[in-house]
Amino acid sequence: MNKEVVLAEGAGFCFGVKRAVDIAFDIAKKDGNQACTLGPIIHNPQVVEKLRELGVEPFEDIINNKSIKKVIIRAHGITKEKLKELRDLNYEIVDATCPFVKKAQNLAEELSLNSYQVVIIGDKNHPEVKGILSYAGKDSVVVNSSDEIPKLGRKIGIIQQTTQPLRKVKEIIMKIIKEVDSFEEIRIFDTLCNFTAKRLEATERVAKKVDLMVVIGGRNSANTTQLANLCRNLGVETYHIESAEEIQKDWFDAAKKIGVTAGASTPQWVIEEVINKIKSLIN
Amino acid sequence: MNKEVVLAEGAGFCFGVKRAVDIAFDIAKKDGNQACTLGPIIHNPQVVEKLRELGVEPFEDIINNKSIKKVIIRAHGITKEKLKELRDLNYEIVDATCPFVKKAQNLAEELSLNSYQVVIIGDKNHPEVKGILSYAGKDSVVVNSSDEIPKLGRKIGIIQQTTQPLRKVKEIIMKIIKEVDSFEEIRIFDTLCNFTAKRLEATERVAKKVDLMVVIGGRNSANTTQLANLCRNLGVETYHIESAEEIQKDWFDAAKKIGVTAGASTPQWVIEEVINKIKSLIN
Numbered sequence: 001m002n003k004e005v006v007l008a009e010g011a012g013f014c015f016g017v018k019r020a021v022d023i024a025f026d027i028a029k030k031d032g033n034q035a036c037t038l039g040p041i042i043h044n045p046q047v048v049e050k051l052r053e054l055g056v057e058p059f060e061d062i063i064n065n066k067s068i069k070k071v072i073i074r075a076h077g078i079t080k081e082k083l084k085e086l087r088d089l090n091y092e093i094v095d096a097t098c099p100f101v102k103k104a105q106n107l108a109e110e111l112s113l114n115s116y117q118v119v120i121i122g123d124k125n126h127p128e129v130k131g132i133l134s135y136a137g138k139d140s141v142v143v144n145s146s147d148e149i150p151k152l153g154r155k156i157g158i159i160q161q162t163t164q165p166l167r168k169v170k171e172i173i174m175k176i177i178k179e180v181d182s183f184e185e186i187r188i189f190d191t192l193c194n195f196t197a198k199r200l201e202a203t204e205r206v207a208k209k210v211d212l213m214v215v216i217g218g219r220n221s222a223n224t225t226q227l228a229n230l231c232r233n234l235g236v237e238t239y240h241i242e243s244a245e246e247i248q249k250d251w252f253d254a255a256k257k258i259g260v261t262a263g264a265s266t267p268q269w270v271i272e273e274v275i276n277k278i279k280s281l282i283n
Numbered sequence: 284m285n286k287e288v289v290l291a292e293g294a295g296f297c298f299g300v301k302r303a304v305d306i307a308f309d310i311a312k313k314d315g316n317q318a319c320t321l322g323p324i325i326h327n328p329q330v331v332e333k334l335r336e337l338g339v340e341p342f343e344d345i346i347n348n349k350s351i352k353k354v355i356i357r358a359h360g361i362t363k364e365k366l367k368e369l370r371d372l373n374y375e376i377v378d379a380t381c382p383f384v385k386k387a388q389n390l391a392e393e394l395s396l397n398s399y400q401v402v403i404i405g406d407k408n409h410p411e412v413k414g415i416l417s418y419a420g421k422d423s424v425v426v427n428s429s430d431e432i433p434k435l436g437r438k439i440g441i442i443q444q445t446t447q448p449l450r451k452v453k454e455i456i457m458k459i460i461k462e463v464d465s466f467e468e469i470r471i472f473d474t475l476c477n478f479t480a481k482r483l484e485a486t487e488r489v490a491k492k493v494d495l496m497v498v499i500g501g502r503n504s505a506n507t508t509q510l511a512n513l514c515r516n517l518g519v520e521t522y523h524i525e526s527a528e529e530i531q532k533d534w535f536d537a538a539k540k541i542g543v544t545a546g547a548s549t550p551q552w553v554i555e556e557v558i559n560k561i562k563s564l565i566n
Contacts, residue, residue, distance in 0.1 A: 166465075174457045177471075182449075182480075186471040188460075 003252065003282040005275055006210060008261035009202035012271050014195035016098025016162075017042050017264045020075035023096040027072055028054035035070040038062065038082065039127060041096065042075050043218040044265040045242070062086060070094055076127040077101045079134035080109075100162040101128055104191040105135045111157035112137030116187060119143055119152065121172050122161025126222055129161050146175040154184040162193040163223040163264070165200060165230075196223055196264065200230060203261040207231040210259035212251065213238045216274050217263025224263030231259075244273040249281045258282070286535065286565040288558055289493060291544035292485040295554050297478035299381025299445075300325050300547050303358035306379040310355055311337035318353040321345065321365065322410060324379065325358050326501040327548040328525070345369060353377055359410040360384045362417035363392075383445045384411055387474040388418045394440035395420030399470060402426055402435065404455050405444025409505055412444050429458040437467040445476040446506040446547070448483060448513075479506055479547065483513060486544040490514040493542035495534065496521045499557055500546025507546030514542075527556040532564045541565070 013021070024041045032055030040048045040058045048058050056072070059065075062085050070092045073083070077097040086093055097105075104120075111118050118136035121143055122129045129142055141150050149172070158176070160169050173188060180186070207213050213231040215238060217224025228240040236259075239251060252258060258278055262271050296304070307324045315338030323331045323341045331341050339355070345368050353375045356366070360380040369376055380388075387403075394401050401419035404426055405412045412425055424433050432455070441459070443452050456471060463469070490496050496514040498521060500507025511523040519542075522534060535541060541561060545554050 170460055170463075173460050177453055177456050177460070180453075182477075183471075183473050185473070188466075188469040188471075190466050190468070194465075 003256055003258065005258045005260060005278050005282075006206050007271070007275065008199070008206040008259065010195065010199040011202075011216075011260065011262040012264070012266045012268055014193065014199070014264040016075050016100055016193070016195075020096035020098065021047060023094060024051055024056060024072050025054070027070060027094055028056045031070060032056055034068060035072060035094070036065075036068050037072045037074055038078055038086070039074050039076070041072065042265040043221040043263075044267065044270075045218070046270060047265070047267060062089065064089060073097050074127075075101070077105060077131035078127075079131050081134060097131075098162065098193075100191065100193045101131065104132045104159050104162060107157070107159050107189050107191060108132050108136035108140070111159075111187070112140065116155050116157035116185075117141070117153040119156055119158045119176070120161065121158065121169050122164055123222060126161060128163075132159070132161070143172055146171045149175050149179050152176065152180065154182070156183070156186050158186070158188045159191045161222070162191060163196045163226065164192060165226060166192060166197055199223070199261070199264070200227065203227050203259075204230060204234065206259040206261065207234045207236045210236065210257040211255035212236065212257075213259045213261065214247070214274060214278065215240045215261055215263070216242070216271060217266045218242060221263045221265050224266070227261050227263060241274070243270060244277040247274065247277050247281070252278065252282050286539055286541065288541050288543060288561050288565075289489050290554070290558065291482070291489040291542065293478060293482040294485075294499075294543065294545040295547070295549045295551055297476065297482070297547040299358050299383055299476070299478075303379035303381065304330060306377060307334055307339060307355050308337070310353060310377055311339045314353060315339055317351060318355060318377070319348075319351050320355045320357055321361055321369070322357045322359070324355060325548040326504040326546075327550065328501065329553060330548070330550060345372065347372060356380050357410075358384070360388060360414035361410075362414050364417060380414075381445065381476075383474065383476045384414065387415045387442050387445060390440070390442050390472050390474060391415050391419035391423070394442075394470070395423065399438050399440035399468075400424070400436035402439055402441045402459070403444065404441065404452050405447055406505060409444060411446075415442070415444070426455055429454045432458050432462050435459065435463065437465070439466070439469050441469070441471045442474045444505070445474060446479045446509065447475060448509060449475060449480055482506070482544070482547070483510065486510050486542075487513060487517065489542040489544065490517045490519045493519065493540040494538035495519065495540075496542045496544065497530070497557060497561065498523045498544055498546070499525070499554060500549045501525060504546045504548050507549070510544050510546060524557070526553060527560040530557065530560050530564070535561065535565050
C-alpha cells in the first residue's frame with residue numbers, strides 16, 4: 001500500500017518564537033546560572049527542559065533570588081505590573097517578547113492613554129492576552145466570541161491576540177459594528193501575526209487533501225489548538241499530540257494520505273521525529 | 284367619517300438648517316444688496332426666493348461682482364477650492380456650513396494629512412459630499428452601497444455624509460471589514476447628524492400606524508427622499524411633495540389615518556399649509 005505523509009508549509013517555529021529561543025539560548029550559554037525566564041520562554045516543554053539543563057529556570061513568579069541577575073521575558077510577554085516589579089528589584093531585563101505582541105501592548109497603552117476603551121479580541125486566560133490587558137486601562141475588555149459582545153463606550157480601540165484567526169476577528173468586529181447604537185470613533189488595528197495566518201492557510205490546504213491530520217504542539221498552545229480545530233471543522237480525522245511518543249499505529253490503518261502540521265512553539269526536531277515515526281509505522 | 288392627521292416629531296428644519304437660514308436672513312436684513320449665497324442656502328425653493336426678494340442672490344458659481352462684498356456659505360458647505368477662490372477675491376466669508384458637515388470636512392482633512400485613505404459613505408453627486416471630498420485627499424473614495432466596495436489601502440479612515448441612514452452605513456462598514464484582506468488600521472468616525480436619525484425614527488413610528496404618508500421636502504433633498512423611501516419600504520402608500528399645491532383630494536379617499544413628515548429643509552409654515560390643506564380635504 002502506498003501511503004504518503006505531507007507536511008504543511010510554515011509548520012513549527014515562527015519568527016517571534018525563533019527569536020525568543022535564540023535570545024534565551026544565547027544568555028543560557030553565557031550566563032546560564034545567573035539567568036531565569038519568567039514563565040516558560042515558549043509553550044514547549046522540551047525547549048524549556050533544555051534551557052533548564054543549561055541553568056535557566058522558568059520561574060512562575062518573581063523570586064527575589066540573589067544568584068539571579070538577568071530575567072528573560074518570554075515570547076508571550078508579561079504584565080506591566082510584573083515588569084515594574086522586576087525593574088524595582090534591579091534585575092537586568094532581557095526582553096524576548098515577540099515584536100508582534102509588543103506592538104499590541106504598545107497600542108493598548110497608547111489607546112488607553114488617549115481615552116479609548118480598548119477591546120482585545122482573544123482568550124482572556126492566555127498569558128499573551130493578560131500581558132496586553134495590563135497595558136489597556138481599567139475599562140478594557142476581552143472578547144472571545146461574537147456571541148458575547150459587551151456594551152461598549154463611545155470611543156473604542158480594537159486590537160487582537162496575535163494568534164487569533166482573521167475570520168473570527170472579522171466576525172467579532174462586524175458584530176460590534178452591528179450592535180453599536182451610536183459612537184464617536186471606532187479604531188481597529190491589525191495586531192495579528194502574519195506567520196499564524198499563513199500557517200493556518202497552509203494547514204487548511206493540506207487538511208483538504210488528506211485523510212488524517214497530525215497536529216503537533218503544546219496542549220496549552222492557543223495557535224496549535226486552533227490548527228487542530230481548523231482540521232476538525234473541515235471534517236478531517238485529527239490527532240493533537242505533543243511528541244512522537246503519543247502516536248499510535250492503528251490511527252493510520254484506514255488513511256492513505258497523512259498530513260502533518262505544527263504550532264509556533266514546536267521545534268523542527270520534534271516535527272522530524274513525528275514524521276519519521278509515522279513513516280516507520282505506515283511502511 | 285373620522286379621519287386623522289399625525290405629524291412626525293422632528294419634521295422640518297434641523298439645527299444646521301435653522302442656523303444657516305437665521306444667519307442668511309440676518310445678513311439679508313442688514314446688507315441684502317451686498318451679499319449673496321454660493322449655491323442655494325438650503326434645499327428649499329421658497330426660502331431661497333424669500334432671500335432673493337431681500338437682495339441675496341443664490342449664485343451657482345463665483346462671479347467677480349463688484350457690488351457683492353459678502354458671500355454666505357450654504358448649510359451643505361462648499362469645496363476647499365471654491366473657498367480659496369472666494370478668499371483670493373477678498374470676499375468677506377459668512378460661513379453657514381452646518382457644524383456637522385464642518386466636522387466631517389475637518390476629519391477628512393485631518394485623516395488625509397495623516398496618510399489615511401478617506402472613505403466617504405454617501406452620494407458622490409450631493410453638494411455636501413463634494414465639499415467633504417475636496418478635503419479628503421487624492422486617494423479618497425465615495426461609497427454609496429455595499430455592492431460597490433472598491434479595493435482599499437492598508438490605512439483607511441471612514442466618515443459619512445451627515446444624512447445617511449445608520450443601517451446603510453453599518454452595512455457598508457461591515458462589508459468593508461468582510462472584504463479587507465489585511466490592513467494596518469481602520470478608523471471609523473461617526474459624522475452622522477443626530478437630527479436626521481431621530482427624524483427617520485419618528486417617521487418610521489408614524490408610518491407604521493397610518494394608511495398613507497405625505498412627505499414634504501425638495502425633490503433634490505437627500506434626507507427627504509430617504510424619508511419617502513423609508514415609508515415606501517414599510518409598505519405604506521407615500522406621496523413626496525414640495526408644497527401644499529401638489530396635494531390631490533382623491534389620495535385620501537381610502538385612508539383613515541394620514542401621516543405627515545418633512546425633510547430638514549422644509550420650513551414650519553410649509554408643513555402647516557400642508558396639514559391645513561389635508562384637513563380641509565378630509566373633513
